[in-house]
Amino acid sequence: MDPNRLVGKNILITGAARGMGAANAEAFAAQGANVCLGDLDEDEAGKLATKINASAGGRAIAVKVDVTKREDNKSAVAATVDAFGSINVGVFNAGMNKPRFFMDIDEENWDMIMNVNTKAMWLGMQETARQMIAQGPMEGQPYKLINVGSIASRKPLVDVTVYCTSKYGCLALTHCGAIGLAEHGITVNGYAPGVVVTPLWEQLDKDLVEIGFKDREGQAYDDIVRDALQIKRVSYPKDIIGTASFLASGDSDYMTGQMIHIDGGWCIQ
Numbered sequence: 001m002d003p004n005r006l007v008g009k010n011i012l013i014t015g016a017a018r019g020m021g022a023a024n025a026e027a028f029a030a031q032g033a034n035v036c037l038g039d040l041d042e043d044e045a046g047k048l049a050t051k052i053n054a055s056a057g058g059r060a061i062a063v064k065v066d067v068t069k070r071e072d073n074k075s076a077v078a079a080t081v082d083a084f085g086s087i088n089v090g091v092f093n094a095g096m097n098k099p100r101f102f103m104d105i106d107e108e109n110w111d112m113i114m115n116v117n118t119k120a121m122w123l124g125m126q127e128t129a130r131q132m133i134a135q136g137p138m139e140g141q142p143y144k145l146i147n148v149g150s151i152a153s154r155k156p157l158v159d160v161t162v163y164c165t166s167k168y169g170c171l172a173l174t175h176c177g178a179i180g181l182a183e184h185g186i187t188v189n190g191y192a193p194g195v196v197v198t199p200l201w202e203q204l205d206k207d208l209v210e211i212g213f214k215d216r217e218g219q220a221y222d223d224i225v226r227d228a229l230q231i232k233r234v235s236y237p238k239d240i241i242g243t244a245s246f247l248a249s250g251d252s253d254y255m256t257g258q259m260i261h262i263d264g265g266w267c268i269q
Protein backbone atom coordinates (compact mmCIF):
# COMPACT_ATOMS: atom_id res chain seq x y z
CA MET A 1 0.00 0.00 0.00
CA ASP A 2 1.33 3.46 -0.94
CA PRO A 3 1.39 5.36 2.38
CA ASN A 4 0.98 8.69 0.53
CA ARG A 5 -1.78 7.82 -1.94
CA LEU A 6 -4.52 9.51 0.10
CA VAL A 7 -2.53 12.21 1.88
CA GLY A 8 -4.61 15.39 1.95
CA LYS A 9 -7.95 13.55 1.77
CA ASN A 10 -10.41 14.13 4.60
CA ILE A 11 -12.96 11.33 4.33
CA LEU A 12 -16.30 10.75 6.03
CA ILE A 13 -17.29 7.09 5.92
CA THR A 14 -20.61 5.84 7.25
CA GLY A 15 -21.15 2.38 8.67
CA ALA A 16 -17.47 2.32 9.58
CA ALA A 17 -17.64 0.40 12.87
CA ARG A 18 -17.31 -3.03 11.26
CA GLY A 19 -17.36 -4.98 8.00
CA MET A 20 -16.28 -3.31 4.80
CA GLY A 21 -16.64 0.20 6.22
CA ALA A 22 -14.12 -0.54 8.95
CA ALA A 23 -11.69 -2.22 6.53
CA ASN A 24 -11.89 0.73 4.14
CA ALA A 25 -11.41 3.25 6.95
CA GLU A 26 -8.24 1.47 8.09
CA ALA A 27 -6.93 1.22 4.55
CA PHE A 28 -7.69 4.89 3.80
CA ALA A 29 -5.85 6.00 6.94
CA ALA A 30 -2.90 3.71 6.20
CA GLN A 31 -2.60 5.55 2.88
CA GLY A 32 -2.55 8.94 4.62
CA ALA A 33 -6.21 10.01 4.72
CA ASN A 34 -7.90 11.48 7.78
CA VAL A 35 -11.10 9.58 8.43
CA CYS A 36 -14.34 10.31 10.28
CA LEU A 37 -16.01 7.04 11.25
CA GLY A 38 -19.80 7.52 11.40
CA ASP A 39 -21.86 4.69 12.83
CA LEU A 40 -24.79 3.87 15.10
CA ASP A 41 -22.31 1.80 17.09
CA GLU A 42 -20.23 4.56 18.65
CA ASP A 43 -18.25 2.18 20.89
CA GLU A 44 -16.93 0.01 18.07
CA ALA A 45 -16.28 3.06 15.87
CA GLY A 46 -14.39 4.63 18.79
CA LYS A 47 -12.25 1.53 19.27
CA LEU A 48 -11.35 1.55 15.59
CA ALA A 49 -10.47 5.26 15.74
CA THR A 50 -8.14 4.55 18.68
CA LYS A 51 -6.50 1.73 16.73
CA ILE A 52 -6.03 3.94 13.66
CA ASN A 53 -4.60 6.77 15.77
CA ALA A 54 -2.04 4.38 17.24
CA SER A 55 -0.86 3.42 13.73
CA ALA A 56 1.12 5.24 11.08
CA GLY A 57 -0.87 7.31 8.61
CA GLY A 58 -3.82 9.68 8.86
CA ARG A 59 -5.91 10.51 11.92
CA ALA A 60 -9.38 9.22 12.87
CA ILE A 61 -12.37 10.42 14.83
CA ALA A 62 -15.59 8.52 15.58
CA VAL A 63 -19.08 10.01 15.66
CA LYS A 64 -22.44 8.51 16.52
CA VAL A 65 -24.64 8.79 13.45
CA ASP A 66 -28.02 7.43 12.49
CA VAL A 67 -27.70 7.90 8.74
CA THR A 68 -31.48 7.96 8.30
CA LYS A 69 -31.59 11.35 10.07
CA ARG A 70 -30.67 14.52 8.20
CA GLU A 71 -29.37 16.23 11.36
CA ASP A 72 -26.98 13.33 12.06
CA ASN A 73 -25.57 13.50 8.53
CA LYS A 74 -25.13 17.24 8.95
CA SER A 75 -23.32 16.85 12.28
CA ALA A 76 -21.05 14.08 10.92
CA VAL A 77 -19.98 16.40 8.11
CA ALA A 78 -19.45 19.22 10.63
CA ALA A 79 -17.39 16.92 12.89
CA THR A 80 -15.17 16.00 9.92
CA VAL A 81 -14.59 19.66 9.10
CA ASP A 82 -13.99 20.59 12.76
CA ALA A 83 -11.41 17.83 13.14
CA PHE A 84 -9.59 18.04 9.81
CA GLY A 85 -10.38 21.51 8.37
CA SER A 86 -12.47 20.37 5.37
CA ILE A 87 -14.13 17.36 3.77
CA ASN A 88 -13.21 16.16 0.30
CA VAL A 89 -14.53 12.59 0.12
CA GLY A 90 -17.78 11.04 1.42
CA VAL A 91 -18.30 7.27 1.42
CA PHE A 92 -21.92 6.20 1.93
CA ASN A 93 -21.49 2.63 3.11
CA ALA A 94 -23.98 2.07 5.97
CA GLY A 95 -26.49 -0.55 4.93
CA MET A 96 -28.61 -3.49 6.03
CA ASN A 97 -30.67 -6.39 4.71
CA LYS A 98 -33.64 -8.48 5.87
CA PRO A 99 -34.83 -10.99 3.26
CA ARG A 100 -38.51 -11.59 2.49
CA PHE A 101 -40.18 -13.32 -0.44
CA PHE A 102 -42.17 -10.93 -2.61
CA MET A 103 -45.61 -11.63 -1.10
CA ASP A 104 -44.26 -11.48 2.46
CA ILE A 105 -42.90 -7.93 2.22
CA ASP A 106 -44.67 -5.56 4.60
CA GLU A 107 -44.36 -1.83 5.22
CA GLU A 108 -41.99 -2.31 8.14
CA ASN A 109 -39.53 -4.36 6.05
CA TRP A 110 -39.84 -1.90 3.13
CA ASP A 111 -39.37 1.27 5.20
CA MET A 112 -36.47 -0.07 7.27
CA ILE A 113 -34.37 -1.17 4.29
CA MET A 114 -35.25 1.73 1.99
CA ASN A 115 -34.52 4.26 4.75
CA VAL A 116 -31.08 2.92 5.66
CA ASN A 117 -29.85 1.95 2.19
CA THR A 118 -31.37 4.59 -0.08
CA LYS A 119 -32.91 7.55 1.72
CA ALA A 120 -29.84 7.79 3.97
CA MET A 121 -27.52 7.73 0.97
CA TRP A 122 -29.40 10.65 -0.56
CA LEU A 123 -29.26 12.57 2.75
CA GLY A 124 -25.54 11.87 3.21
CA MET A 125 -24.72 12.86 -0.36
CA GLN A 126 -26.73 16.06 -0.10
CA GLU A 127 -25.31 17.22 3.25
CA THR A 128 -21.74 16.36 2.19
CA ALA A 129 -22.17 18.12 -1.16
CA ARG A 130 -23.62 21.18 0.61
CA GLN A 131 -20.38 21.51 2.61
CA MET A 132 -18.20 20.86 -0.46
CA ILE A 133 -20.04 23.56 -2.40
CA ALA A 134 -19.57 25.99 0.51
CA GLN A 135 -15.83 25.21 0.58
CA GLY A 136 -15.55 26.17 -3.10
CA PRO A 137 -13.79 24.25 -5.88
CA MET A 138 -10.48 22.49 -5.16
CA GLU A 139 -7.80 23.39 -7.66
CA GLY A 140 -7.54 20.70 -10.32
CA GLN A 141 -9.16 18.01 -8.20
CA PRO A 142 -12.80 17.02 -7.84
CA TYR A 143 -14.53 16.37 -4.55
CA LYS A 144 -15.70 12.75 -4.44
CA LEU A 145 -18.86 11.01 -3.31
CA ILE A 146 -18.64 7.20 -3.24
CA ASN A 147 -21.81 5.14 -3.00
CA VAL A 148 -21.85 1.50 -1.92
CA GLY A 149 -24.12 -0.48 -4.20
CA SER A 150 -24.34 -4.23 -4.59
CA ILE A 151 -24.77 -7.05 -7.05
CA ALA A 152 -28.39 -6.28 -6.09
CA SER A 153 -28.02 -2.89 -7.86
CA ARG A 154 -28.25 -4.77 -11.17
CA LYS A 155 -29.61 -8.29 -10.53
CA PRO A 156 -33.18 -9.04 -9.50
CA LEU A 157 -32.81 -11.37 -6.49
CA VAL A 158 -36.33 -12.33 -5.45
CA ASP A 159 -35.54 -13.37 -1.88
CA VAL A 160 -34.24 -9.83 -1.20
CA THR A 161 -36.64 -7.77 -3.31
CA VAL A 162 -36.61 -4.68 -1.08
CA TYR A 163 -32.81 -4.80 -0.76
CA CYS A 164 -32.64 -4.92 -4.59
CA THR A 165 -35.02 -1.99 -4.84
CA SER A 166 -32.89 -0.04 -2.37
CA LYS A 167 -29.63 -0.87 -4.16
CA TYR A 168 -31.01 -0.15 -7.66
CA GLY A 169 -31.80 3.19 -5.98
CA CYS A 170 -28.12 3.59 -5.05
CA LEU A 171 -27.23 3.15 -8.73
CA ALA A 172 -29.79 5.82 -9.67
CA LEU A 173 -28.38 8.18 -7.01
CA THR A 174 -24.91 7.59 -8.48
CA HIS A 175 -26.06 8.42 -12.01
CA CYS A 176 -28.30 11.36 -11.08
CA GLY A 177 -25.78 12.71 -8.53
CA ALA A 178 -22.99 12.61 -11.12
CA ILE A 179 -25.09 14.79 -13.43
CA GLY A 180 -26.54 17.05 -10.75
CA LEU A 181 -23.26 17.77 -8.93
CA ALA A 182 -20.82 18.01 -11.86
CA GLU A 183 -21.14 21.79 -12.06
CA HIS A 184 -19.84 21.98 -8.46
CA GLY A 185 -16.70 19.97 -9.17
CA ILE A 186 -18.07 16.88 -7.38
CA THR A 187 -17.83 13.41 -8.91
CA VAL A 188 -20.09 10.54 -7.87
CA ASN A 189 -19.00 6.94 -8.28
CA GLY A 190 -19.60 3.71 -6.44
CA TYR A 191 -18.66 0.10 -6.06
CA ALA A 192 -20.85 -2.97 -5.97
CA PRO A 193 -19.74 -6.04 -4.00
CA GLY A 194 -21.19 -9.54 -4.42
CA VAL A 195 -20.80 -11.82 -1.40
CA VAL A 196 -18.47 -10.39 1.23
CA VAL A 197 -18.06 -12.24 4.51
CA THR A 198 -19.08 -9.60 7.08
CA PRO A 199 -21.58 -9.50 9.97
CA LEU A 200 -24.24 -8.44 7.43
CA TRP A 201 -23.79 -11.60 5.33
CA GLU A 202 -23.47 -13.85 8.37
CA GLN A 203 -26.90 -12.62 9.54
CA LEU A 204 -28.32 -12.90 6.01
CA ASP A 205 -27.11 -16.50 5.79
CA LYS A 206 -29.16 -17.32 8.92
CA ASP A 207 -32.19 -15.32 7.76
CA LEU A 208 -32.27 -17.16 4.39
CA VAL A 209 -32.70 -20.43 6.30
CA GLU A 210 -35.37 -18.85 8.51
CA ILE A 211 -37.51 -17.76 5.52
CA GLY A 212 -37.09 -21.21 3.92
CA PHE A 213 -34.99 -20.10 0.91
CA LYS A 214 -32.06 -22.30 1.99
CA ASP A 215 -32.02 -25.56 3.97
CA ARG A 216 -28.89 -24.96 6.00
CA GLU A 217 -26.51 -22.21 7.03
CA GLY A 218 -23.65 -21.85 4.55
CA GLN A 219 -25.75 -23.17 1.65
CA ALA A 220 -26.24 -19.71 0.16
CA TYR A 221 -22.46 -19.23 -0.03
CA ASP A 222 -22.01 -22.66 -1.66
CA ASP A 223 -24.82 -22.17 -4.18
CA ILE A 224 -23.65 -18.70 -5.24
CA VAL A 225 -20.01 -19.78 -5.64
CA ARG A 226 -21.08 -22.81 -7.72
CA ASP A 227 -23.80 -21.20 -9.86
CA ALA A 228 -23.07 -17.48 -10.12
CA LEU A 229 -19.42 -16.60 -9.58
CA GLN A 230 -16.65 -16.84 -12.18
CA ILE A 231 -14.00 -16.53 -9.45
CA LYS A 232 -14.85 -19.58 -7.36
CA ARG A 233 -14.75 -18.16 -3.86
CA VAL A 234 -16.62 -15.67 -1.71
CA SER A 235 -14.87 -12.38 -0.92
CA TYR A 236 -13.65 -10.61 2.21
CA PRO A 237 -13.36 -6.90 3.09
CA LYS A 238 -9.68 -6.97 2.03
CA ASP A 239 -10.91 -7.70 -1.53
CA ILE A 240 -12.77 -4.39 -1.54
CA ILE A 241 -10.22 -1.91 -0.18
CA GLY A 242 -8.21 -1.55 -3.41
CA THR A 243 -11.18 -0.39 -5.48
CA ALA A 244 -12.53 1.83 -2.69
CA SER A 245 -9.07 3.43 -2.33
CA PHE A 246 -8.85 3.97 -6.09
CA LEU A 247 -12.20 5.77 -6.06
CA ALA A 248 -11.09 7.98 -3.14
CA SER A 249 -7.74 8.78 -4.79
CA GLY A 250 -6.64 11.14 -7.54
CA ASP A 251 -6.34 8.15 -9.87
CA SER A 252 -10.11 8.25 -10.48
CA ASP A 253 -10.39 12.02 -11.02
CA TYR A 254 -11.71 11.71 -14.59
CA MET A 255 -14.48 9.25 -13.68
CA THR A 256 -18.03 10.04 -12.70
CA GLY A 257 -21.34 8.18 -12.70
CA GLN A 258 -19.70 4.73 -12.54
CA MET A 259 -20.58 1.77 -10.33
CA ILE A 260 -17.68 -0.71 -10.38
CA HIS A 261 -18.59 -4.33 -9.65
CA ILE A 262 -16.27 -6.25 -7.30
CA ASP A 263 -18.32 -9.42 -7.34
CA GLY A 264 -16.21 -12.28 -8.72
CA GLY A 265 -18.00 -11.96 -12.06
CA TRP A 266 -21.55 -12.44 -10.72
CA CYS A 267 -23.02 -9.48 -12.63
CA ILE A 268 -22.11 -10.96 -16.04
CA GLN A 269 -23.85 -14.25 -15.27
Ligand SMILES: NC(=O)c1ccc[n+]([C@@H]2O[C@H](COP(=O)([O-])OP(=O)(O)OC[C@H]3O[C@@H](n4cnc5c(N)ncnc54)[C@H](O)[C@@H]3O)[C@@H](O)[C@H]2O)c1
Nearest residue numbers: 015017018019020040066067094095150195196198199200
Ligand atom coordinates in the same frame (compact mmCIF):
# COMPACT_ATOMS: atom_id res chain seq x y z
N1 LIG B 1 -21.58 -8.08 2.83
C1 LIG B 1 -21.93 -8.20 1.56
O1 LIG B 1 -21.87 -9.29 0.97
C2 LIG B 1 -22.41 -7.00 0.78
C3 LIG B 1 -22.59 -7.18 -0.60
C4 LIG B 1 -22.98 -6.08 -1.36
C5 LIG B 1 -23.16 -4.85 -0.77
N2 LIG B 1 -22.98 -4.71 0.58
C6 LIG B 1 -23.19 -3.38 1.13
O2 LIG B 1 -21.96 -2.95 1.71
C7 LIG B 1 -22.22 -2.05 2.79
C8 LIG B 1 -21.48 -2.52 4.03
O3 LIG B 1 -21.95 -3.82 4.34
P1 LIG B 1 -21.24 -4.81 5.38
O4 LIG B 1 -21.47 -6.16 4.85
O5 LIG B 1 -19.88 -4.34 5.69
O6 LIG B 1 -22.23 -4.61 6.62
P2 LIG B 1 -22.02 -4.71 8.22
O7 LIG B 1 -23.35 -5.07 8.76
O8 LIG B 1 -20.86 -5.56 8.52
O9 LIG B 1 -21.68 -3.20 8.60
C9 LIG B 1 -22.65 -2.20 8.40
C10 LIG B 1 -22.37 -1.05 9.36
O10 LIG B 1 -23.40 -0.06 9.13
C11 LIG B 1 -23.85 0.39 10.38
N3 LIG B 1 -25.22 0.92 10.26
C12 LIG B 1 -26.34 0.21 9.99
N4 LIG B 1 -27.40 1.03 10.03
C13 LIG B 1 -26.94 2.27 10.32
C14 LIG B 1 -27.55 3.52 10.52
N5 LIG B 1 -28.88 3.68 10.43
N6 LIG B 1 -26.79 4.58 10.82
C15 LIG B 1 -25.44 4.43 10.94
N7 LIG B 1 -24.79 3.27 10.79
C16 LIG B 1 -25.55 2.19 10.48
C17 LIG B 1 -23.77 -0.82 11.30
O11 LIG B 1 -23.74 -0.45 12.68
C18 LIG B 1 -22.47 -1.48 10.84
O12 LIG B 1 -21.34 -1.00 11.54
C19 LIG B 1 -23.74 -2.02 2.93
O13 LIG B 1 -24.25 -0.90 2.23
C20 LIG B 1 -24.19 -3.31 2.25
O14 LIG B 1 -25.51 -3.22 1.78
C21 LIG B 1 -22.63 -5.76 1.36
